Amino acid sequence: MGGPRKLVVSWFARLYLRWKQKRSGSSDALLSLLPEKALVPLQREGLDPVPELGRLREREPVSELPLPFGVRGWLVTGYDETKAVLGATHAFSSDFTNLVGAAGITADQNPGGLGFTDPPAHTRLRKLLTPEFTGHRLRRLGPRIEAIVAEQLDEMAALARAGEPVDLVQTFALPIPSLTICELLGVPYADRADFQRLSTTRFDFLGGVGGSLGAISESMTYLSDLVKKQRAEPGDGLLGMLVKEHGDDVSDHELTGLADGLLTGGLETTASMLALGAIILLQQPEHRDALRTDDAAVDPFVEELLRYLTVVQVAFPRFAREEVTVGGMRIAPGDLVLCSLSGANRSGAADAELDRFDPTRPARPHLAFGHGIHRCVGAELARMELRAAYPALVRRFPDIRLATAVDELAYRKLSFVFGIDALPVEVG
Template sequence: MSLLSNLKSALLKRLVARSGGIDFTKLDKIPDSVAWPLVRDGLNPTERLTAAREQDPVQKLTSFMGLDLWLITGYDEAREVLGNVNHSTDIRPYMGKSGDVEKGDIGGLGFTDPPEHTRQRKLLTPEFTMRRLSRLKPGIDSIIERQLTETESGAATDPDGVVDLVQTFAFPVPFRVICDLLGLPDEQREKFRKLGSARFDMSEGGAGSIGAIGGSREFLLAETARQRNDPGPGLIGQIIRDNGDAINDFDLGGLADGAFNGGMETSASMLALGTVMLLQDRALWKSLAEDPDSVDDIVEELLRQLAVVQIAFPRFAKEDVTVGGHLIKKGSVMLAHLPTASRDPRSTPGEAMCPMKESSNHVAFGHGLHRCVGAELARMELRAAYPALAKRFPNMELAVEPGDLQYHAKSIVYGLEALPVRLNV
């Protein structure tokens, strides 16, 4: 679930070459023919997306400057596309020659194919086993308690008793967890935090998103170089200790950046959006606080319903392929729409909120080779954070009408600009 905006950078570079030098990164808006699948209706996919899935779960989205884009909205079709090892996620053929490409800096784990993808993932996977992740559990619980206290303090200082849960809880919890995971020193964290939230916003065209990506990657490359001589206690330092010069700074920086993306913005969005959904279903809110056995199913259903990463890593057809009865030509791009696929009533519980065993039928973490390596860390955070929030503030309620909440516009990772709540403690 990381570095998806790099595709945009690559495609825009390709378009510059095709258009005789027009700089598409300076476009104020992304054309609706490309961007409309990134729009939602509150917490739900739009009627346009649902209708597209019901009409035909595989549709040609558009032809954009000579590039055919296909939209995949069905669950079975999405799994077929994402699970096909013959499709490519390598964007180098679309980037042309550049110093970064020559050095191997092509966007991290998500945009590499086997055997390079296999080599890099093997370096990262040991850090995300349940045994390794278990060492983070006490720290996660401590971070959650700290942010609950900060949330309560924030509400106490507001005349109306209102606090923004995005700022006090949903963003800080995964940010602090990922900093601990990466082993970032305390003095570096504030600088890193400022690079975190703008990476996936596509509402103003390419420049802001691409600039934010570059800034955080530069930060992590510098941190990787620093830890090369003084390995820290987290993921970066451990990979250096385990592998030494077998992994270079570009690859390790890319892996760290992928862990940052998959572990921060996505979890922050899930915490905020999941809370909105739960506050509109008081029975589930109460269940989280009082019935520990219900937590796993509720979390899985929230993941299925919300699927905050809207588009999976794009797959490039290396050969002509037939998906859902459609011939997709070599070189075309296939975009699996994860929220709509995860609500496909043919293979999942459908549109209605229904926590049960079948809720695990979703593609919120992707599927296949590029399934999110940090999925279990995300689950660990959500399973700890939601119940803690419900237990501490059982009477919490939205401070605005649900329809007045402001969501990210045209963002790869869907989320909230703010979540004003009253704690009613």
């Protein structure tokens, strides 16, 4: 990797590691290093991508991304074009070795898991995990997810009775995926309160980088110890099942990386969906009423919400292995490609219609979970959480409403994972 390209790659490497450390807020100076065009997919106006993203997609669904030092990059905003890039494993690489040497990153900093591996290593790890995320295996989690949701609704009701403020992020959106991951991994009940604290603190940018880094270190130590305990006495959770079925064919380091990947990929994304989806419910009473009275309305509501919100705004950059043409543009070996998932999910023959939330329109395939070999392995688990949480929320609290003006909600200004960090509500 040449010097100029290494400098540019270092930006994305540092941005990713910063995202692992804390949620990217408007104060994140690293984002200011990127050209303005690269910031467009990370920006929103309310719940919607900024209009410039749609205009850019209409003009050039694959457009050159100006980067310093003569490095060539591409921004992909069209649906078909994004799908083509994410599906072309032979032509594009996501391997961690692309980042080694950039921003002082070393090979031993590889976080493990699926996101930063190419075949054949990725194929092997994915094959280990996929059976644990089949509908049959996940159904055992259904009753516990419903119980977790009910417990959080009880907590919200208790706060309201005590006259205390209810923050839907802290009492609903974050605890549900955190405790579900506990169930999935097989975290002992005695450890769950502490695990929930660790898993949420690591994403808390309000506590500062130092606090979140400490939480990351502590949670990684916990996950490593949990893997060792599961190795000695395998339980019925995912880690125990992997140990039972694969034994020494999967290392403790690999298991820790997979567990951390599930925590990183499954907590903040689902929490953001739960919070932002609740805003739509609070603003659009017809959908709130439909979820409260009609079970058949739940699935289309969740799928449209996934498409409309697309909380993971961009896929992690791909690096071209070979010359390839996408959207009529020739991408050369070594070029950096950034795919806008939020742009792609608003792309179609009637783009204006796709800028409107409408769960009654015919279902449309979306890229909210990505595409290809790196498509989110926990997609169905996330759907289960959303399908359980939204109807329960509006059925328990039919008069739930915002406790602040809509225009006072503080969405994240620039972020890989779009979200909101506080959502005050009144439940009665």
